[in-house]
Amino acid sequence: MSKTLFDKVWDRHIVSPQTADTPAVLYIDLHLVHEVTSPQAFSEIAARGLPVRRPDRTFATLDHSTPTLPAGADGQRPYFTDAARAQVETLEANCARHGIDLSGWDSDDRGVVHVMGPELGLTQPGMTVVCGDSHTATHGAFGALAFGIGTSEVGHVLATQCLLQNKPKAMRVTVNGRLQPSVSGKDVALAVIARLGFGGGTGYVIEYAGDAVRSLDMEGRMTLCNMSIEAGARAGMIAPDAFTVAWLQGRRHTPKGVAFARAAADWLTLKTDAGAVFDAEIEIDGAAIRPMATWGTTPDAGAPIGAPAPSPRNASDEKALAYMGFTPGEATTAHPVDVVFIGSCTNGRLPDLRAAADVLRGRKVRPGVRMLVVPGSEAVRRDAEAEGLDRVFIDAGAEWRIPGCSMCIAMNGDFVAPGQLAVSTSNRNFEGRQGKGARTILASPATAAASAVTGYLTDPRAYLGHSPHERDRTASESIGGQTPLKQGGAARQPIGANTNV
Amino acid sequence: MSEPFKILTSQAVVLSQANIDTDQIIPARFLTTTTREGLGKAAFHDWRYEDDGSAKPEAVLNRIDPAERRILLAGPNFACGSSREHAPWALVDYGFRAVISTSIADIFTSNALKNGLLPIEVDQAVWDDLAAYPDQPVTIDLEAREIRRGAAAPVAFKVESFARQCLLDGVDPLGWLQARLPAIESYEAARRPETV
Numbered sequence: 001m002s003k004t005l006f007d008k009v010w011d012r013h014i015v016s017p018q019t020a021d022t023p024a025v026l027y028i029d030l031h032l033v034h035e036v037t038s039p040q041a042f043s044e045i046a047a048r049g050l051p052v053r054r055p056d057r058t059f060a061t062l063d064h065s066t067p068t069l070p071a072g073a074d075g076q077r078p079y080f081t082d083a084a085r086a087q088v089e090t091l092e093a094n095c096a097r098h099g100i101d102l103s104g105w106d107s108d109d110r111g112v113v114h115v116m117g118p119e120l121g122l123t124q125p126g127m128t129v130v131c132g133d134s135h136t137a138t139h140g141a142f143g144a145l146a147f148g149i150g151t152s153e154v155g156h157v158l159a160t161q162c163l164l165q166n167k168p169k170a171m172r173v174t175v176n177g178r179l180q181p182s183v184s185g186k187d188v189a190l191a192v193i194a195r196l197g198f199g200g201g202t203g204y205v206i207e208y209a210g211d212a213v214r215s216l217d218m219e220g221r222m223t224l225c226n227m228s229i230e231a232g233a234r235a236g237m238i239a240p241d242a243f244t245v246a247w248l249q250g251r252r253h254t255p256k257g258v259a260f261a262r263a264a265a266d267w268l269t270l271k272t273d274a275g276a277v278f279d280a281e282i283e284i285d286g287a288a289i290r291p292m293a294t295w296g297t298t299p300d301a302g303a304p305i306g307a308p309a310p311s312p313r314n315a316s317d318e319k320a321l322a323y324m325g326f327t328p329g330e331a332t333t334a335h336p337v338d339v340v341f342i343g344s345c346t347n348g349r350l351p352d353l354r355a356a357a358d359v360l361r362g363r364k365v366r367p368g369v370r371m372l373v374v375p376g377s378e379a380v381r382r383d384a385e386a387e388g389l390d391r392v393f394i395d396a397g398a399e400w401r402i403p404g405c406s407m408c409i410a411m412n413g414d415f416v417a418p419g420q421l422a423v424s425t426s427n428r429n430f431e432g433r434q435g436k437g438a439r440t441i442l443a444s445p446a447t448a449a450a451s452a453v454t455g456y457l458t459d460p461r462a463y464l465g466h467s468p469h470e471r472d473r474t475a476s477e478s479i480g481g482q483t484p485l486k487q488g489g490a491a492r493q494p495i496g497a498n499t500n501v
Numbered sequence: 502m503s504e505p506f507k508i509l510t511s512q513a514v515v516l517s518q519a520n521i522d523t524d525q526i527i528p529a530r531f532l533t534t535t536t537r538e539g540l541g542k543a544a545f546h547d548w549r550y551e552d553d554g555s556a557k558p559e560a561v562l563n564r565i566d567p568a569e570r571r572i573l574l575a576g577p578n579f580a581c582g583s584s585r586e587h588a589p590w591a592l593v594d595y596g597f598r599a600v601i602s603t604s605i606a607d608i609f610t611s612n613a614l615k616n617g618l619l620p621i622e623v624d625q626a627v628w629d630d631l632a633a634y635p636d637q638p639v640t641i642d643l644e645a646r647e648i649r650r651g652a653a654a655p656v657a658f659k660v661e662s663f664a665r666q667c668l669l670d671g672v673d674p675l676g677w678l679q680a681r682l683p684a685i686e687s688y689e690a691a692r693r694p695e696t697v
Contacts, residue, residue: 039535083533134584150586150612199578316519
């Protein structure tokens, strides 16, 4: 029988099948843990006297509550609140107690959980991956079945390495055609979500397919899968191909030598069979996608940059436009921007920073605009600094921080002030998401950087075309890149390459 | 783990706005807690309180007695967004035991069911009918899987059968999952190494 990619990964992990009265018991290969959604889960298993069943399949990091300014001269980290410090210390203690590998403050690996997992090679095709975080879908870019869970379920996985799950429905989103060179994974994601609607993916696992998806580099694929939850889908997946295999080879936790070749051969079988049937199919013309930005307070409120704010279709739109301060019919590019944020599990990877730096190189952030650049992990930070990207940002007038979720979720002290308008590469433009009263426009790293230069939401195409360092445009090149060789070449390998064992 | 849920009779609070995300239900700055208790005051915090901490008198959730209105009748795509289980913790601590909407986000549904909070999806016509009479007590009968309001015809609703049993018994599914450990061990032993 023909199977989808999702069917194949699901079927491999069935400990006991779904029945009329009970969900399936699904085995979890990789459990990623961070400080915000885990403390109550550790308390729960402690209260039941249970150990962590598979600490070897459990990896933790510190990202959400952590300051992005370095420790002071006294060695003290500038936590926003005592509660944030206590939460970090709680995870440190829980990991020490249970023998869980924590990429903490003293680790060269620490990073936003969905940036760190792939770059260490923890995430591999065909795996089931969970985390108490809705953006876990990111890992689906490798052909893993990856989804966010609540804290009770974090406890279930800690105690049993399994979850009770009813099988979701399957949707295929096919994006065909050749993407314009300036169109990134983020623009594709915003276009897909605009098409599906905010709740349009609820109950589904999405498989992204088509030439345009294939043409994205792994980071662009991660951005696309990352935002699946913004259409309501718990997971997004992309079938592994030669790009995927090349990207994973040599990373710390991937198999080595003959074992890698065997694993890769297996990974490449993980694709939807011809004739497999989806519960829903959507097709999008990739060639028609333009740089996107949101105008409202839900991630599906996206439109090509320069399009006027729409006439409200309902009370929700009306409320969203009022919150954003946009008038129907008026261009959203006419409003002064106060803050630009580049980072997050959506767009905090090296090609994202390169795309932003390409716009900023030789230019300045407009006076009055605050620009924060937060690398997604220590590895991204090292690689960016080795290329001099930090200097590009600092010379332009931006702040270069240490890794963390930062202004995406605004619980570490990095936030947008009430009423301020931000152009952000993060994933949610909800009311107050980036700080109480903050107004958020979601966009790509290139768009965010161009907006920092002009002080208004700005289509990056003019800026990319005139970059003084044309040859460094690896991010935009790779988006249109056609060969895995380019992805796997020396220039694409630095992440984690120096930490292989 | 939570109080068993068998039958609930209560008035409702109507929050008809679409896409009430979990950042509205509990803003992220309240997530630095390491316990699950006491989050009721953070529920819909920025809808209920001014910057100086004073209660907004016009906020419906400040005007009602939570003990009398244990059903939240919410607009479509309720609790979309983040996976934070703090959302159902906050709603339950505030006083809610059931949420009725035309659509509810997947992760929230899963989280709510583990915390004695019953999420129910209904058709728009049923939602409209309930919203027209928020002050009339509604009975949610989990055993019978139906909603009853006065003399109106009962409305059947769907709830996953295993989650329903856990709610009726007031237990978290972890105990059941633990009892599957022999099967889990067999599964692990049978895995071919190259298929991770």
